[in-house]
Amino acid sequence: MEKKYTPVIGLEVHVELKTKSKMFCQCDANYFGAKPNTHVCPVCMGMPGALPVPNKTAIEWMQRVGKALNCTITANSKFDRKHYSYPDLPKGYQISQYDEPFAVKGKVTVKNPYVKGEAKSFRITRVHMEEDTAKLSHEGSNTLVDFNRSSVPLVEIVTEPDFSSAEDVKMFLEELQVIIRYLGVSDADMEKGSMRLEPNISVMKTGLGTLPPYKVEVKNINSFRFVKEAIEYEVKRQIVLLEKGETPKQETRGYDDVKRITYSQRSKEDAQDYRYFPDPDIPPFAFDEKYRRDIENSLPELPPAKMERFEKELKVKEVDAFILTRDLGTADYFEKACKALKAEKIEPQSVANIIINKRLLTSLKLEDFVSKAKGLLAAKKTDTALLEKNIAEVIKQNPQVVADVKGGKQSAIMFLVGQVMKMMKGQADAKTVIQTLKEKL
Template sequence: MATLTQLPPGIREKYEPVIGLEVHVQLLAATKIFCGCSTRFGAPPNTNVCPVCLGLPGALPVLNKKAVEFATLAAMALNCQIRETSIFARKNYFYPDLPKGYQISQYDKPLAEHGYIEIPSGSGTRRIGITRLHLEEDAGKSMHEGFPDSRSSYIDLNRTGVPLSEIVSEPDMRSPDEAYEYLTRLKEIILYTGVSDCNMEEGSLRCDANVSVRSRGQEKFGTKTEIKNVNSFRFIREALEYEIERHIEVLEGGGRIQQETRLYNSHEGRTYGMRSKEQAHDYRYFPEPDLLPLVVDAKWQEEIRGMLPELPEARRKRMVSEYGITEYDAQVLTVNKTLADQFEEAARAAKSPKRVANLVQGELMGRLKAKGLEIEKSPISMKGVAMSADLLESNTISSKILKDLYDKAFENGEDFSAVYEREKPQQITDSAALEKIIDEIIAANPRQVEQYRGGKTTVIGFFVGQVMKASKGQASPGLVNELLKKKLDSAT
């Protein structure tokens, strides 16, 4: 990441960053918000269009009920208060990919307000407020091939009219790390509801960040800048770090911050001025005359509330209580709803949910990551994970045997049960057989025996390793430790 002039020690601490985020989430409705065109991503340019989304004269919008339900569901998951009657408004501005010359959005009467998200903070949590969640239509997409040398730009209007929920936070975040945590939790909640896939590469989750700095202890906000359309949470954190440093440097040099929109260049690790930042009055909002007020009455709200799944934080608490796993385990296992579902399937089938948690996080997820696979593509099923956990729990196999079987399952694309039934490995738990191996190892390594006698008890790890090697990993590690200690102690 590019750096500005190094700030003198203690200067950064004089200032407090103030951060607010605007997140646009594409809703997974099959058709657009005001017409019947498909929302499918990746179609040939300008094929998912009609007179409504092209803004042709006389074409009238018809509101998509599913988009309303999805937006309301997201708002409920974010602890928002649902407004029974909300109003659509025209947001007027010119851009080549906005064919009507205005965007249908919501302004002073949005669908939902006054929500919040809890984020980790120190040893507890901190509440970040959500100002509003409203419905709007997406714009098209401008493509500048060969920029900056090309003199042509291309417009694809397939995205025009795709339903969006815009989620506007309060300016409650005080560091780039808090912004990162907020976005992580927000995405997690939205994914659990199923209203969006939050795919940043396809543009179904986009974020604008507003940032300013003020002297610590000051109530009044500083002049803000907006960072537009950063395409990863990591880059948002980097862009905010850079912009905070830039603000402080300008102010310390006696300058003034210009209220403007800036773009982040991830290759250079810096922001660039794009245009002056618009105020709300610049958009000349007025009520959309072609749409009636949107009424989500109490009965409809209750129907939608019935669609709410168990949300991540509630699920974490239940899993800690129900399965006896740690809070850290629960946090890792619930970041993805599919992963959480898979874990619970295995945990209910196994004798030790804690051992299942360890296997899923360590042996399974590590191999999936190495192969570039999602949990849904795992060759080892959750029944296989449960089976392997029970075999470990009963000392039928060792950790070494389990690792070998997992490796073979991934190499062959087979489930654990198939590999185990074919290989039939058994852990050696016969004391007499193990004592014979141990006696041979002790006799062959007199120098290490002397080291143990001299008080270097850690050398027992060497003997354990030799026994495991001689037994091809099939010896019970616990029993090996017990027998070795007994024999080495009796030899001292």
């Protein structure tokens, strides 16, 4: 049934920056675990007369995110007021960006060896800066407001509707998380709410070529675990409607992670008119060429480039290069370890194996890592007398297996090897064990 239809999915991803202070005031932006309403001031409480002053570091970091997603950093930009009334919005408007965002027109190419097929590209429409809202919590019939989160810097990344499956979305989101963590500007943690996903989902008849006349925005996907599930549920729901000859309603739906369904929150008829206009409290921005170049030059080597270099220069297998570049700390450690072990004639691929398969910790002091790695790679010395004694014992205890091996079932020998290794408590070289065992049989 699904082949008859192709999902068309675009994303809005919010990422909270971990700057020291909030977006428009000097309150501590790190609210996680803090007592409610302790990181607040007249500005983030929206008090009468309070004025926002933009956090330059947050803007810079946001522009780095934009650049890392291959966007153009705009030379002229401004903040706008986006009006809507809600208890989590103390000013009655959110300071955001409307028609002149800080970054536009980017592209993210993801090459994930765990996903079959070619590398995939997804277009980024825009990246803009805004402020987070306060946090509401409901206790019985009361709603409590915690302004600690109010005005924490928030980056919004908007993509083109370039996704045709939940897997694509998940793959992109994982890549985005890795990139943002490389930049060190956010934890991009969905469970903690520092990365939030709002997909716009519609479904079209495969091959139709024109976008469907509606889209459904899904909110409240609060964990990586639910990304695929929520999208797949919504796609299926829409296909059922289309099959009945109906067009799904344009609306905003929430995801219920207990019932594992989406439910209607707000229909098109209630669509908001945000009455955007330039915020008169914040003068517009002009970024000269040097500033924009400096932003670009401040970027670290990003995961795709690093992965390619590991493959080409260090001759590491693609899948290992992918794994090693998922985290900047691991990648850097790997490179340092390679350098240190080069003198020992140990190849980067072997270092990769030690990290990935042998799980040698990259939190070790480098010299400890080096000595342990050498130990792991050195051929094990085998106590020949003990080995022969143990082999005799194993042969005696497993007559049936021995008979199988002799009868031509070669694979059964591995069982015997395992038994011997067990008795040797791992203190034997596997090759020697197999060799000796074969001789004895």
